[in-house]
Amino acid sequence: MLQQINGHGSGSDAHGGETLREDLQEFLGGEAPLQQLDDLTKVNPVTLETVLRCLQARYTADTFYTNAGCTLVALNPFKPVPQLYSPELMREYHAASQPQTLRPHIFTVGEQTYRNVRSLIEPVNQSIVVSGESGAGKTWTSRCLMKFYAVVAASPTSWESHKVAERIEQRILNSNPIMEAFGNACTLRNNNSSRFGKFIQLQLNGAQQMTGAAVQTYLLEKTRVACQAPSERNFHIFYQIYKGARAEERVQWRLPEGAAFSWLPHPERTLEEDCFEVTREAMLHLGIDAPTQNNIFQALAGLLHLGNTRFADSGNEAQPCPLVNDAQCEGSVRTSALLLGLPEDHLLETLRIRTIRAGRDQQVFRKPCSQAECDTRRDCLAKLVYARLFDWLVSVINSSICATPDSWTTFIGLLDVYGFESFPNNSLEQLCINYANEKLQQHFVAHYLRAQQEEYAVEGLAWSFVSYQDNQPCLDLIEGSPVSICSLLNEECRLNRPSSAAQLQTRIESALTGRPRLGRDRLSPEPSFIVLHYAGPVRYRTAGLVEKNKDPVPPELTRLLQQSQDPLLKVLFPADPEEKSQEEPSGQNRAPVLTVVSKFKASLEQLLQVLHGTTPHYIRCIKPNSQAQAQIFHREEVLSQLEACGLVETIHISAAGFPIRVSHRNFLERYKLLRRLRPATTPGPHGPCLDGGHSEWPPCAEPAMLQGLLQDILHALPAPLHCGRTKVFMTDSTLELLERRRAQVLEQCARHIQRGWRRHRCRTQARQRRAAVLIQAAVRSWLTRKHVQRLHAAATVIKRAWREWRIRMAFLASEELDGVEEKHSSQTSCSPSSSPLPPAQTRLQGAITRLWPLGLALANAAVGMHGFQRKLVVFACLQLPVGSPRSCAVQTAQEQAGVLSIRALPQGSIRFHCRKSPLRYADTCPGPSPDSVTGFNQILLERHRLGHV
Numbered sequence: 001m002l003q004q005i006n007g008h009g010s011g012s013d014a015h016g017g018e019t020l021r022e023d024l025q026e027f028l029g030g031e032a033p034l035q036q037l038d039d040l041t042k043v044n045p046v047t048l049e050t051v052l053r054c055l056q057a058r059y060t061a062d063t064f065y066t067n068a069g070c071t072l073v074a075l076n077p078f079k080p081v082p083q084l085y086s087p088e089l090m091r092e093y094h095a096a097s098q099p100q101t102l103r104p105h106i107f108t109v110g111e112q113t114y115r116n117v118r119s120l121i122e123p124v125n126q127s128i129v130v131s132g133e134s135g136a137g138k139t140w141t142s143r144c145l146m147k148f149y150a151v152v153a154a155s156p157t158s159w160e161s162h163k164v165a166e167r168i169e170q171r172i173l174n175s176n177p178i179m180e181a182f183g184n185a186c187t188l189r190n191n192n193s194s195r196f197g198k199f200i201q202l203q204l205n206g207a208q209q210m211t212g213a214a215v216q217t218y219l220l221e222k223t224r225v226a227c228q229a230p231s232e233r234n235f236h237i238f239y240q241i242y243k244g245a246r247a248e249e250r251v252q253w254r255l256p257e258g259a260a261f262s263w264l265p266h267p268e269r270t271l272e273e274d275c276f277e278v279t280r281e282a283m284l285h286l287g288i289d290a291p292t293q294n295n296i297f298q299a300l301a302g303l304l305h306l307g308n309t310r311f312a313d314s315g316n317e318a319q320p321c322p323l324v325n326d327a328q329c330e331g332s333v334r335t336s337a338l339l340l341g342l343p344e345d346h347l348l349e350t351l352r353i354r355t356i357r358a359g360r361d362q363q364v365f366r367k368p369c370s371q372a373e374c375d376t377r378r379d380c381l382a383k384l385v386y387a388r389l390f391d392w393l394v395s396v397i398n399s400s401i402c403a404t405p406d407s408w409t410t411f412i413g414l415l416d417v418y419g420f421e422s423f424p425n426n427s428l429e430q431l432c433i434n435y436a437n438e439k440l441q442q443h444f445v446a447h448y449l450r451a452q453q454e455e456y457a458v459e460g461l462a463w464s465f466v467s468y469q470d471n472q473p474c475l476d477l478i479e480g481s482p483v484s485i486c487s488l489l490n491e492e493c494r495l496n497r498p499s500s501a502a503q504l505q506t507r508i509e510s511a512l513t514g515r516p517r518l519g520r521d522r523l524s525p526e527p528s529f530i531v532l533h534y535a536g537p538v539r540y541r542t543a544g545l546v547e548k549n550k551d552p553v554p555p556e557l558t559r560l561l562q563q564s565q566d567p568l569l570k571v572l573f574p575a576d577p578e579e580k581s582q583e584e585p586s587g588q589n590r591a592p593v594l595t596v597v598s599k600f601k602a603s604l605e606q607l608l609q610v611l612h613g614t615t616p617h618y619i620r621c622i623k624p625n626s627q628a629q630a631q632i633f634h635r636e637e638v639l640s641q642l643e644a645c646g647l648v649e650t651i652h653i654s655a656a657g658f659p660i661r662v663s664h665r666n667f668l669e670r671y672k673l674l675r676r677l678r679p680a681t682t683p684g685p686h687g688p689c690l691d692g693g694h695s696e697w698p699p700c701a702e703p704a705m706l707q708g709l710l711q712d713i714l715h716a717l718p719a720p721l722h723c724g725r726t727k728v729f730m731t732d733s734t735l736e737l738l739e740r741r742r743a744q745v746l747e748q749c750a751r752h753i754q755r756g757w758r759r760h761r762c763r764t765q766a767r768q769r770r771a772a773v774l775i776q777a778a779v780r781s782w783l784t785r786k787h788v789q790r791l792h793a794a795a796t797v798i799k800r801a802w803r804e805w806r807i808r809m810a811f812l813a814s815e816e817l818d819g820v821e822e823k824h825s826s827q828t829s830c831s832p833s834s835s836p837l838p839p840a841q842t843r844l845q846g847a848i849t850r851l852w853p854l855g856l857a858l859a860n861a862a863v864g865m866h867g868f869q870r871k872l873v874v875f876a877c878l879q880l881p882v883g884s885p886r887s888c889a890v891q892t893a894q895e896q897a898g899v900l901s902i903r904a905l906p907q908g909s910i911r912f913h914c915r916k917s918p919l920r921y922a923d924t925c926p927g928p929s930p931d932s933v934t935g936f937n938q939i940l941l942e943r944h945r946l947g948h949v
């Protein structure tokens with residue numbers, strides 16, 4: 001859980017009593033203490049007073065962020081609160097399953113936008129509009145959000161992409177000190193007031209990693225270079241070089257310590273922004289090397305010296321104005337020319353003499369300028385150089401941080417524009433700044449307050465209209481058509497007619513009479529008009545408005561700068577003959593002039609177009625007091641800011657409304673899978689259609705059918721959804737619920753797929769195993785068959801040999817047994833048998849025929865047995881008498897099959913006869929030996945006899 005960042009931990013004794021009191025109050029009042037209300041929609045009743053009390057209670061408790069429906073209210077602490085912006089806290093918000101349940105913070109908004117990009121819900125691109133008056137904390141907030149994205153949008157896995165994000169993050173963050181040094185200044189309302197508008201586009205790739213950024217700036221208040229209001233300062237960078245330059249640089253830039261510059265008011269005041277080293281470091285990181293930096297600072301020093309150039313009245317129109325007669329002034333021109341790389345006399349001449357082209361043949365006339373004109377030309381030169389330098393820096397920053405178009409797909413835009421301003425003297429700058437704020441407020445009103453409520457009505461939702469302050473009339477007054485303040489100012493520029501401030505006031509009043517937002521200060525000694533802005537009335541002086549709107553740049557000045565020898569100025573003012581410098585309009589030249597107001601209006605339109613294409617998020621910065629003091633909450637000041645931004649109306653609409661609106665089709669496409677949550681027994685009436693992909697949608701699906709499908713989902717998931725005619729309306733919590741369930745279903749589906757895949761894999765493996773077994777069996781059977789065939793062939797050979805042997809043996813035996821027979825027959829002459837062979841011989845032959853092939857085959861097969869074992873086998877196979885070992889002897893080969901020899905004692909003989917086995921004998925001794933009549937056949941007879949005894 002989130003740490004107690006305000007130090008009001010529940011465990012401390014000091015706060016024990018307070019907690020008890022709060023609990024008691026909650027119990028008695030039935031309501032949570034005000035400072036615990038994270039969302040202003042929970043304040044009861046929602047009024048300015050209760051909202052103010054809640055904010056005050058939270059501010060006192062050091063809780064600076066509060067939700068207000070669709071917006072986040074950010075109170076400026078005006079003191080460092082480091083633990084509120086630590087990287088650990090950023091990660092905590094990023095890792096939270098529901099950041100909305102954590103304490104309100106700008107990181108919640110940051111995380112929400114980041115998740116929106118990831119969810120790819122249209123519009124995917126996001127924008128965060130940070131608004132509030134000057135000094136409310138917009139720039140601070142944008143900076144913190146940039147840091148947040150740099151932390152969370154970095155890839156944690158890939159070192160390489162992390163490195164890129166680091167680099168990009170570092171570069172993007174480094175762009176801040178540079179832009180603030182050159183574009184911020186100390187004003188009456190803010191020590192670090194942005195004098196330009198800024199839209200930062202943080203570019204993300206498909207994996208939502210930050211790959212780059214692009215900065216778009218709006219209307220720098222360049223007048224400040226040459227003219228600072230009392231108690232205000234010039235841009236920070238001038239003070240930085242003035243105070244931070246090293247000794248040798250001071251010499252080089254002609255900035256001796258203690259030197260006075262009229263364009264450098266209040267140099268004695270030191271702000272925390274006067275940090276030259278930080279700016280240098282940042283420039284170095286963004287690729288601006290030391291010599292270029294040196295060049296830039298030298299040119300800025302040149303401008304400071306230019307500011308010390310003062311002209312006296314010549315008293316004669318035909319004579320150019322002389323310089324004020326003092327050494328410092330003369331030295332300033334020389335130094336300025338030197339530092340800017342310009343010829344001194346050429347600079348002086350350009351400042352003092354104006355060239356006019358007149359007549360048909362555009363004859364050139366040289367006319368000395370008046371003292372005021374000289375001053376204007378000097379200021380114009382400084383503004384021109386500074387504005388070009390600022391634009392150049394922005395382009396350098398962009399080229400350093402911008403990603404290639406194909407490396408990013410989505411973006412999160414951060415808008416930090418100058419806050420609403422009202423000074424004692426307001427001019428065109430304030431008009432533009434306040435106009436921009438009106439436009440942004442209108443974007444909010446149009447997007448949220450008006451459009452949302454109108455949509456409820458159109459969609460047929462039961463809705464009681466909440467009235468709100470629409471600033472459209474004020475915008476009509478400033479920029480409307482056909483007549484508005486802008487159009488009148490442009491008209492004055494276009495006609496180029498001499499008009500005094502009073503005349504302009506009269507023209508504005510008469511042309512815009514009856515406009516509700518136009519006022520007049522009758523007590524004001526100066527010609528002016530009042531615009532009743534949404535944030536309060538502002539009085540604008542008409543003096544100098546037209547001139548500022550024209551922003552004329554005498555072509556001689558541009559030509560002069562193009563001739564500069566300074567390398568930087570050569571880049572800023574390329575000597576391009578094609579370059580169009582704004583020619584001084586002559587009397588007959590009535591072509592439309594590109595005025596400051598028209599350019600600003602165009603850039604604002606462009607910005608709003610970008611914003612309209614994104615999902616906007618709003619952060620309202622509130623300034624608790626105008627003294628920039630911590631712990632001070634001025635109720636009146638805060639009240640006026642709350643009123644101005646229409647916070648109460650916002651809360652009302654947010655509390656009762658549905659900030660999320662999704663078209664039926666998009667809703668179904670995204671959440672149709674939630675129908676899987678419906679029990680299987682109750683299929684929806686439109687089930688089959690939903691199971692198909694996007695392509696299966698009928699192009700002109702009946703709304704009723706869509707409704708039916710929608711009802712199916714709603715039945716499956718009872719959530720507080722409101723179904724309009726074309727859209728589904730819901731609250732953030734409902735969206736969260738839907739998203740959660742969707743994630744569950746997707747997870748389920750993933751599990752199904754995994755299960756199916758595993759089953760498939762098991763089945764495949766089992767099949768493969770079976771197939772392998774089958775193959776093995778087939779191979780084995782084939783091998784066995786082969787083996788058996790070989791055995792068979794061997795047996796055939798044996799059989800053949802055996803038959804031959806048998807015949808031979810039969811022949812031998814018959815020969816040998818002839819004598820036996822005779823002997824036998826002589827001994828048994830009375831035998832009744834009349835057969836040619838006696839019965840014993842017949843049986844012997846039969847035995848030989850029946851037993852020996854088998855016995856020999858078996859004896860032959862006893863391979864692997866050796867020695868006595870083998871002999872035993874042979875004995876067993878041939879059924880030799882084992883009991884009388886001396887009657888016969890068997891010899892076997894050790895490693896071969898078969899029997900080498902069988903030897904046996906001849907019957908009735910005391911002599912020992914050794915005879916080869918019949919096989920060996922058959923193989924090796926084709927002819928009968930003298931002893932061959934005994935031996936083996938003897939064995940057979942012996943065995944046979946034994947068998948029959």
Ligand SMILES: Nc1ncnc2c1ncn2[C@@H]1O[C@H](COP(=O)(O)OP(=O)(O)OP(=O)(O)O)[C@@H](O)[C@H]1O
Pocket residue numbers: 076077078079080081132133134135136137138139140141190191192193194195417418419420621
């Ligand atoms: N969250 C914060 N924590 C601490 N200090 C803050 C915070 N927000 C703002 N501040 C302080 O308030 C000052 C003014 O804030 P910031 O410059 O952001 O105002 P801004 O709204 O941008 O004003 P402007 O419109 O003039 O540019 C900062 O310089 C800083 O000192």
Ligand SMILES: [Mg+2]
Pocket residue numbers: 138139140192193194416417418
């Ligand atoms: Mg700012």
